[in-house]
Amino acid sequence: MADLTSDFIGIKSPNPFWLASAPPTDKEYNVRRAFEAGWGGVVWKTLGEAGPPIVNVNGPRYGVVYGADRRVLGINNIELITDRPLEVNLEEITRVKKDFPDRAMIVSIMVPCEEQAWKDILPRVEDTGCDGIELNFGCPHGMSERGMGSAVGQVPEYIQMVAEWCKTHTSLPVIVKLTPNITDIRYPARAAKVGGADAVSLINTVSSITSVNLDTMSPEPSIDGKGSHGGFCGPAVKPIALNMVAEIARDPETAGLPISGIGGVTTWRDAAEFLALGASNVQVCTAAMVYGFGIIKELTAGLSAWMDEKGYASVAEVSGRAVPNVTDWQYLNLNYVTKARIDQDACIKCGRCYAACEDTSHQAISMSPERVFEVIDAECVACNLCVDVCPVEGCITMEELAPGAVNERTGQPVSSDYGNWTTHPNNPATRAAE
Amino acid sequence: MANTERTPGVVAGRLAAEALAENFGDLNTPFDGHEALVAADRCYFCYDAPCITACPTSIDIPLFIRQIQAGQPESAAKTIFDQNILGGMCARVCPTETLCEEACVREAAEGKPVEIGRLQRFATDAVMAAGVHPYDRAPETGKKVAIVGAGPAGLSCAHRLAMNGHKVVMFEARSKPGGLNEYGIATYKTVDDFAQAEVDWLLQIGGIEMVYDHKLGAGDLTLDALTEKYDAVFLAVGLSGVNALRAEGEDHAHVRDAVDFISELRQAANKSTVPVGRDVVVIGGGMTAVDAAVQSKLLGAEHVTMVYRRPWDRMSASEHELHLATSKGVRIITGAAPTRLTGGEVVTGIEFAYTEDGPNGLAQTGETFTLKADQVLKAIGQHLDGAPGVLDLDGGKIAVTGPGRTSQTGIWAGGDCATGGDDLTVTAVAEGRDAADDIHATLMG
Incomplete structure (x- = not known):
């Protein structure tokens, strides 16, 4: 049996699945249920400074994007940080951590960008017995307009500054949560590292409007006929998150900086992908909000079974496995040539490959009157669109042409040499160097 | 004393009103909105779709299903009516399992086609329920x-x-x-x-x-x-015109054309007024035979047997229809031709000869059997x-x-x-x- 125990910057948990800072971790009641269900840790919903509690809207807080059969593909929210008094949260955190000493208890914090504010709250958080703190520099709505959340996360200098304050005023491990609402995720990650942060977690939600009510012309969720941008999360944002995790993992300036992966983790497979691209653990929110805490059983059993199958003994062994294979486009091997191949026995003759190729791509699939679809090698650029739109898994595949075989599209034999854009004759930079 | 399934002779009211209402209610439950979306989502929007080719009226099926997906069943209905103004009835009675749904690529892929017929009904019912007629008449031509x-x-x-x-x-x-x-x-x-x-x-x-x-x-x-x-x-x-059996004794009472029986039943506001036998034999292997046999059973006949002279696979009724018949308790005998109806004033039985395909077409083997029958419905075709x-x-x-x-x-x-x-x-x-x-x-x- 694979060992799922996790050690994230010294914070131990029985498995690498934490609940992200969000509604599921806002109260003692929810967190106890999560721990009883088997979650490895939680990041307690973001605490603000002492004083009058935050106010939320009293209409709908969530919007949704559905796939088939009302399957939730993504949710956006306009909820703010915890709207319960700081004291109540701190008491509850203390109690729960005491009763579940083996679980990771991280406290998310967002206070104004003034050193005193952080200096005030950090000791109180530390007193709860929690294992670490996460700095919420990601929330894109409501708080950012007040100079917090993603307003900080979008300015690397602020990230560095606040991270430094935190490292100065607490001995707890510091995780900086990053916003994806930025051009290049590497800059805030570098700033966090320079500021002394122990780790980064990403992504926070993506600024979004999920839909418009075409009767009232109000964005959803609608509050008295008006809508505001919210933060999008769930399966739909996973590709964005995976890329950002990988960018940080392979950036020489942040190499080795631990990453907690967040963004659309729904099944064990998603988690394994985040781990492979450099995350050391994952945080989950939307899947739990859609299906309840019971999914932890599938997540842990699934990851464990896959690790056993592949012979990975620990989560750490999986972490970063795919990072060396993430590269820049110019280093991709241009001498790697594939052609689409259609398994005629598996083909159900829907013609989607034909429509896609004929209408929108390279006219590289022929269609006979008997609805037999065949690839025209002389036109096929191996774009993979036919594979993507084929409803039958495994029916269309990409077959690699062996070195020496003639690529009918170019008339040239396939080279056995690795050759990329940097050395390609069409590259002006190559010519300039000559 | 009310009649029951075991009351001898051809009588009405074999079943209680509630049972009849249940039996003659809608055979296919219409989709509700969500079911329709789920069913519609299964359509692959095939290129030059085989279902369109299979439809005698060439309805653009992928298009109307996509319009249902996109939340506009009324537009879907217009797509249907453009090709088939009786699309509502066809959604109910088409043998879709041998037309569009047989051609559906998901039938080939997984033996479970997109439910085109039910989706068509969902769309057309939406327009019919709204009472909207989506066409305007061109100016009078004088013709x-x-x-x-x-x-x-x-x-x-x-x-x-x-x-x-x-x-x-x-x-x-x-x-x-x-x-x-x-x-x-x-x-x-x-x-x-x-x-x-x-x-x-x-x-x-x-x-x-x-x-x-x-x-x-x-x-x-x-x-x-x-x-x-x-x-x-x-x-x-x-x-x-209804084809004759060409069997001896066809003039006994309670030997009638299945189309008349079906028609009488359709026109009867109260199904408990329609008489049916206790032992009903339906001759034929088409949709009319199935409709007559199934409805005889639903009226409360104790035994209903459908007899077709050729082998099973030659019946023009679809497998779907035959399955419906057997599921309602109709017994189906194939490879037997009627030779003689017995009885006095009323029919009491019908004798069949087994058949086999020979060099000169269908021939009787000489082996016979007799079925008890107090009502015989003929469904061997019209002319x-x-x-x-x-x-x-x-x-x-x-x-x-x-x-x-x-x-x-x-x-x-x-x-x-x-x-x-x-x-x-x-x-x-x-x-x-x-x-x-x-x-x-x-x-x-």
């Missing part, structure tokens, strides 16, 4: 067309002609429109008087005058009179009765070429009375529509 027979072919032709601005007069032998939709289809396939509702909806196009109780060849309604008075004539008179002599016939039907052109200029024909097609509602609709387009083109030169 007049006579249509004989207000069944699916006639109605389809009438709508298309009226839409194009022609004046249409429909002559119908019966007192109600609809043809087999009204008189010849099992009650549970078209509940709540749908056939009449559909005709009422169709006639909203305007420009169609209905004349009931007028049969071609009776009184002053002759083909000559019509060709003289109208610019074109479309014949859609159906097949009113054209009283075709006007001036028209060429082919195989007993009015010979047509192309879009329903008969041997006489100015006279078109379609539906079951004409050659071609599979004697299905949907083919009749296609033929009526295509004849209308040809008549329109001819009249407008």
